[in-house]
Amino acid sequence: MLEVQSLVKSFDGERRKRRRGQKTGGDDAPARVFAVNNVSFTVEPGELFTLLGPSGCGKSTTLRSIAGLEHPDSGTVSVAGRVLFAAGDGVAKRVNVPANSRGLGMVFQSYAIWPHMTVFENVAFPLRVQSRAQRPGKREITERVDRVLETMELLPYADRHATKLSGGQQQRLALARAIVIEPSLLLLDEPLSNLDAKLRESLRFELKRLQRELGITSIYVTHDQIEALSLSSNIAVMRAGEVVQLGKPRDIYENPQNKFVAEFIGTSNFIDGTVAARNGDRYVVETRDGRLVLDSGANMPIGSEVVVSIRPEAVMLHTARPVGAENVWEGAVTTRAFLGDAVDHVVAVGKRDIRARCLPHISHAPGTLVYMQMDPTKLALVPVD
Amino acid sequence: MTTTTPIRPTVPPPAAGPGQPEPGRWRRLLPKPEFLTLSVVTLIIAYLAIVPLYYLFWGTFFDATGLTFDGFRRAYGNDQIFSLVGNSLWFAAGSAIVSLVFGTALAYLNVRTDVPFKALFFAASIIPLVIPGILYTIAWILLGSPDIGLINHYLEPVLGRAVIDVFSIWGMIWVEGLQLSPIVFLLMVASFRAMDPSLEESALMSGASRWTVFRKITLPLARPAIVAAILIMVVRSLESFEVPALLGLQNGIYVFTSRIYFVLRDYPPDLSAAGALAIGLLLIAIIGVVISNVAGRASKNFQTVTGKGFRPRPMDLGRWRPVVGVLIIGYFLLTVVAPLLVLLYTSLLRFYAPPSANTFATMTLDNYRQLINTPVALTAAKNSLILGLSSATLVMALMAVAAWIVVRSKIRGRKVLDALAFLPLVIPGLVMGLALSFVYLRSPIPIYGTLFILLISYCTRYLPYGMRYAVTSMQQISNELEESALVNGASWWQTFRRVLLPLLMPGLIAGWIYILVVSFRELSSSILLYSPGNEVLSILIFEQFENGQFTVLSALGVVMVLTLVVLVTVAYKLGAKVGLKQD
Numbered sequence: 032m033l034e035v036q037s038l039v040k041s042f043d044g045e046r047r048k049r050r051r052g053q054k055t056g057g058d059d060a061p062a063r064v065f066a067v068n069n070v071s072f073t074v075e076p077g078e079l080f081t082l083l084g085p086s087g088c089g090k091s092t093t094l095r096s097i098a099g100l101e102h103p104d105s106g107t108v109s110v111a112g113r114v115l116f117a118a119g120d121g122v123a124k125r126v127n128v129p130a131n132s133r134g135l136g137m138v139f140q141s142y143a144i145w146p147h148m149t150v151f152e153n154v155a156f157p158l159r160v161q162s163r164a165q166r167p168g169k170r171e172i173t174e175r176v177d178r179v180l181e182t183m184e185l186l187p188y189a190d191r192h193a194t195k196l197s198g199g200q201q202q203r204l205a206l207a208r209a210i211v212i213e214p215s216l217l218l219l220d221e222p223l224s225n226l227d228a229k230l231r232e233s234l235r236f237e238l239k240r241l242q243r244e245l246g247i248t249s250i251y252v253t254h255d256q257i258e259a260l261s262l263s264s265n266i267a268v269m270r271a272g273e274v275v276q277l278g279k280p281r282d283i284y285e286n287p288q289n290k291f292v293a294e295f296i297g298t299s300n301f302i303d304g305t306v307a308a309r310n311g312d313r314y315v316v317e318t319r320d321g322r323l324v325l326d327s328g329a330n331m332p333i334g335s336e337v338v339v340s341i342r343p344e345a346v347m348l349h350t351a352r353p354v355g356a357e358n359v360w361e362g363a364v365t366t367r368a369f370l371g372d373a374v375d376h377v378v379a380v381g382k383r384d385i386r387a388r389c390l391p392h393i394s395h396a397p398g399t400l401v402y403m404q405m406d407p408t409k410l411a412l413v414p415v416d
Numbered sequence: 417m418t419t420t421t422p423i424r425p426t427v428p429p430p431a432a433g434p435g436q437p438e439p440g441r442w443r444r445l446l447p448k449p450e451f452l453t454l455s456v457v458t459l460i461i462a463y464l465a466i467v468p469l470y471y472l473f474w475g476t477f478f479d480a481t482g483l484t485f486d487g488f489r490r491a492y493g494n495d496q497i498f499s500l501v502g503n504s505l506w507f508a509a510g511s512a513i514v515s516l517v518f519g520t521a522l523a524y525l526n527v528r529t530d531v532p533f534k535a536l537f538f539a540a541s542i543i544p545l546v547i548p549g550i551l552y553t554i555a556w557i558l559l560g561s562p563d564i565g566l567i568n569h570y571l572e573p574v575l576g577r578a579v580i581d582v583f584s585i586w587g588m589i590w591v592e593g594l595q596l597s598p599i600v601f602l603l604m605v606a607s608f609r610a611m612d613p614s615l616e617e618s619a620l621m622s623g624a625s626r627w628t629v630f631r632k633i634t635l636p637l638a639r640p641a642i643v644a645a646i647l648i649m650v651v652r653s654l655e656s657f658e659v660p661a662l663l664g665l666q667n668g669i670y671v672f673t674s675r676i677y678f679v680l681r682d683y684p685p686d687l688s689a690a691g692a693l694a695i696g697l698l699l700i701a702i703i704g705v706v707i708s709n710v711a712g713r714a715s716k717n718f719q720t721v722t723g724k725g726f727r728p729r730p731m732d733l734g735r736w737r738p739v740v741g742v743l744i745i746g747y748f749l750l751t752v753v754a755p756l757l758v759l760l761y762t763s764l765l766r767f768y769a770p771p772s773a774n775t776f777a778t779m780t781l782d783n784y785r786q787l788i789n790t791p792v793a794l795t796a797a798k799n800s801l802i803l804g805l806s807s808a809t810l811v812m813a814l815m816a817v818a819a820w821i822v823v824r825s826k827i828r829g830r831k832v833l834d835a836l837a838f839l840p841l842v843i844p845g846l847v848m849g850l851a852l853s854f855v856y857l858r859s860p861i862p863i864y865g866t867l868f869i870l871l872i873s874y875c876t877r878y879l880p881y882g883m884r885y886a887v888t889s890m891q892q893i894s895n896e897l898e899e900s901a902l903v904n905g906a907s908w909w910q911t912f913r914r915v916l917l918p919l920l921m922p923g924l925i926a927g928w929i930y931i932l933v934v935s936f937r938e939l940s941s942s943i944l945l946y947s948p949g950n951e952v953l954s955i956l957i958f959e960q961f962e963n964g965q966f967t968v969l970s971a972l973g974v975v976m977v978l979t980l981v982v983l984v985t986v987a988y989k990l991g992a993k994v995g996l997k998q999d
Contacts, residue, residue, distance in 0.1 A: 157622035
């Protein structure tokens, strides 16, 4: 449905700095700042595809390039076979369809609800501004708008001024406006970030349900990994303008391919060591505090320096040494924190601290001697970068 | 009971009152520095704001025979009154619309699109603010006069004689509108900068054309700012003096301001009639300001600034970019470059004539040399400088204290002080000049006819501007800085001097600079108050205009503009060093 290839967008870093009165780096400083650096991905129909990353990683710029609100330097963007943008050296014919002709729906971070119009008028706007030839009749417009408003549970507020809605209602209104034209692609730019935590949770489920029901292909941009993991069919983790890992949510979470992804998604313990032995996918890694056995699809020769990552919830604590288990290390609990739905422990092993998250009924007081057991299938090998 | 305890010397009981070492008795009778400073400042501000108005009313309604309405009858009871009011309203409405269209279009292009040459653009939009009104008007006379105007001269072979007549109501509207458009520009720039760009982007994504977005989204959202701008421009053009006096009097087109001036040039000057007209103008100004305040409050519904940070992203103009760029350059050539060039050109001639090979051959710097040898020119420059520097300094010094009273203190009646400081804003310059002449004509203090009366006028007129800068600055300083000084034992004066003043300095300097620059342009109040030997630069230009000395006056004008440009640049650099953002 959506194909993005080799998208590049850069700015003249030096000129910007000079304009802002900042010190420029002289002749050796990098001339261009790449907001989007050779990004490519494909999205199948009906999928919810997420661009995930910290601030400044280029996810919003990528989304806006798909929307037509930013003009990339090179690359191609095509939706359902129709080329919306094409530029650069390898391109036969330059194409840049203007944003208001792309027929995509977009939900903005600030909702961008027009305060001088009613709820109805906001949703009717995309239908009313169509060219005379394509514009539906007044009755059809009313029908379609009412239908969408009902789906979003906003029909009772149809005549209310848009500013008189709560945050959650405004968000639904923004969504209603985006889907009323029945777009082939829906773009969402951090739509939940302006809401409080509770509302965010409930709207998250609603969004997912709605997207599945309507079957609209969606591109979702967020910095919140929980949103990404719970909503997406596929996630592209971005950093400094590049896609560092692309895959299904579980894949990204359990098999981070580098330290950045491991740190950004969830929390992780990182243990550095060297590959001592290897038998196919089974690795033995020697670390300062002990030896670890794990399964990994990465291809690391013997002797290479690696970092082993394990999620805190995969570390199990026992008061007596478990029999017949692999990867058992001995340590002492230094801190404990009750979180309501879990108990976080910090266990000191030698000079190292390992975080362990246990179910709420498991709680070891600080000072207790514990045995940590780490499941080999839950350990991931990440390259040292 | 011991007997060998050493006998302690008895300490005399502390003096009655606070447990401090007793000051000399004379000190207790003097008021504290705090009280002294605050009351002196308040009295000065009240005096400056109220006394002129009092005398204006007194001089209009009372003459040798007691209470009389004769002044009103003479001013309004003739058949010219309808054309007077009609012209005034037509002039005000027309120039407001012209400035609105130009100012808004330029502001929108500058802030919301990727139009080329942005920095140049912004500076050029502000230039007409720096050029004194009288010079700009005279430049347009040189361009658009039916007899000598350059534009007519060049269009004559194609379109016939005297195509443009700048001495008509249309000419007045055009020149005044151009002069006001930088103000609209600044107002609308602020409004557009605060608008969330995603409001327009979402309209684009919904399929609307650029023009539809502008019409249905941008303009309605900017309506509060536009309404405010219209009202302010109407009030300002009603108060304008230079344009009606130079362009309107020629053909007998009167507005309130030019009529007041005309009435005063009669012999004997009909002071009560002038006062009656002035009061009428004052009333209109007050109504205008009240309406714009009410309109401003009602627009709170359209909050486009949500408090969440966003980056204003300019819209792509695409293939319209070169067209718009050319249009903008054309605008500046016509409204900024042409007037300045014609002034420069005229300043190099011995007598005025349209450009030809001959005129270029006989260009000379004589006019400039004449300026240096004219004592009155040097005096005028000196006077302008003295008045500018002193009024700026006095006003900012007063306002620093006044701002403390209004923002920080709990003194009762501080809102009244705030209102008093802003009162001069509603008083048109000409009315202020008239009122002050009333005051000092009758007063025993020999101020009338000296530089001092001009100083009083300037200080009064610039109170509101100084107050705005000082108050804004004061509001940005947290209470706690003052409180911690007090807790550590500092007196009010010490706190003010050592803590507040240094922190206020950037804002005070900004206000000081603004007043200095604006004071150079001042004409409408000075024109009724000056006397030979006490001219300022703008008055000198006016005099030379009346004597038909176009060439010398152009030289003076060029020098003035250059000085102002240097001043403003220095001010800008100074401001940047002290950490000021562009205002």
